[in-house]
């Protein structure tokens with residue numbers, strides 16, 4: 001399934017509940033939640049209480065992207081706060097296998113993210129056990145950056161590897177995606193599109209609908 005996962009990092013936090021309701025109303029299937037600890041990624045975003053409080057505003061899938069050191073320490077807490085998918089960075093832990101097992105043990109879907117400079121070979125041993133691979137199309141930490149073109153080659157290569165191995169793993173992409181490049185990103189093989197600033201600058205509902213119509217292959221509405 002192809003879907004949109006708007007990143008609330010770009011939302012107006014003073015109206016977070018309201019803006020999430022707008023995403024929901026416009027049909028976005030996921031809500032992308034970027035948690036950064038100032039160690040793994042250079043920014044500090046938000047954490048568990050924020051996730052728990054927005055959980056009451058929508059039933060959509062909470063797609064939690066952990067940009068934190070040794071995330072296994074907090075998996076259960078994120079599940080209790082309302083996560084449906086938890087994605088950890090391969091670079092953030094000495095024990096990737098154990099961390100994936102910890103996510104699955106807690107009954108949610110497991111994703112692994114790769115920074116732009118991390119090769120796909122980092123996934124070789126765990127590919128069979130993850131539900132989603134997140135190919136970062138920018139360096140993690142901040143919204144509003146430009147997509148790094150070579151990361152789309154990684155998306156194409158990953159799609160081929162999955163095909164060869166007979167896996168139906170989701171491919172998510174995150175960073176610098178907008179209404180002008182989303183079709184190229186989809187054509188590379190991604191099926192879950194994260195977008196922050198391109199959704200939240202201007203009219204949230206309208207931007208969401210425009211993304212969805214491109215993702216569903218119905219052409220631009222603008």
Ligand code: DX5
Pocket residue numbers: 007009010032034041065138139140141142143144145174175176177194195196197198
């Ligand atoms: C970057 C985050 C992204 C970011 C995307 O560390 O993981 O999810 O918020 O924002 P845009 O779409 O503005 O690049």
Ligand code: ZN
Pocket residue numbers: 007032033034065174194
């Ligand atoms: Zn993210």
